[in-house]
Amino acid sequence: MVEIKRYSPVAFKASPKRTEVRDNWTVVLEYDGEGQAAFGQSNVNENYLVDLSHITRLDVQSSNLDAITPFGITIPQGLCESYLQDGVLINRMNRIQASVFCLSGKRPEMPTESSYTETTEVGMCMAIIGKDVFSITEKLTSLDFMDYAKTTPFLYQAPMSHIPCQIITLSRDGAKSGIIFTASRGYGKDMVHAIMDAGAEFGLKPAGEDKVKSWLNTL
């Protein structure tokens, strides 16, 4: 039997320092030069770009979305609202559709109902975290992430670097600021190029999954 091998559409120029094979993905936990300190524990200016393309993502569609509770969590009622609980992020896309991100990194037991479609491998997923996130995004999109009519976490379905994305703002609390976004798989390489270029003046560095986990723990 041939063993499945899954490849992330995202690649950084940095060398992985620690990796782990998980559910046929090679997941980078830490890159050379990113620093071993947990997020928020270092004195240096921290801005990181992290590949999360391996995290399980689901699309939920139903004419009665209120009756569906992915992993026991209620889908937010308001359009473009998001909800984070126990490492599961749920984003209300429209009246009949929501997206679910399993940020814990572990593959959950998949729901069997026909309302669910797994979308993990059709897209890329990345996170930008750190103090200067919104200075970086300002160079990439015209969206107003600091719109105080919105409360975090919230969803934007909008272009970034001219690519249609789902962008979830999880925090805009100073150094703990961060967004997670997804787009079609084919744009992975070019998105990394554009984001790293925009973030160069802010010291943006590639980081492994551990950095996002420690960031999520601070939220």
Add this chain to the structure above:
Amino acid sequence: MSLTITCPICGKRDGYEFRFGGEDKGPRPDEDGLTPQSWCEYVHLNECVAGRQKEWWVHKDGCGSWFTIHRDSVMNVEVATPEAHK
């Protein structure tokens, strides 16, 4: 100032995120007694109003919704829908 359009799901956004879907011509004509000429007129002919008109737009770089807005075609700005004043 460039065109902004209010998506019913995402709110007010840059007009470049949207694609124009044509004038709103109402429901398609009844197929009983439909002639090629009247179908052709429905499909291809437009009013091209100089002023306020109802139009279809799709939020192609966003949520993908199709919806109608009222736009002033002379000023190229979105205007409040007549329904909003009722």
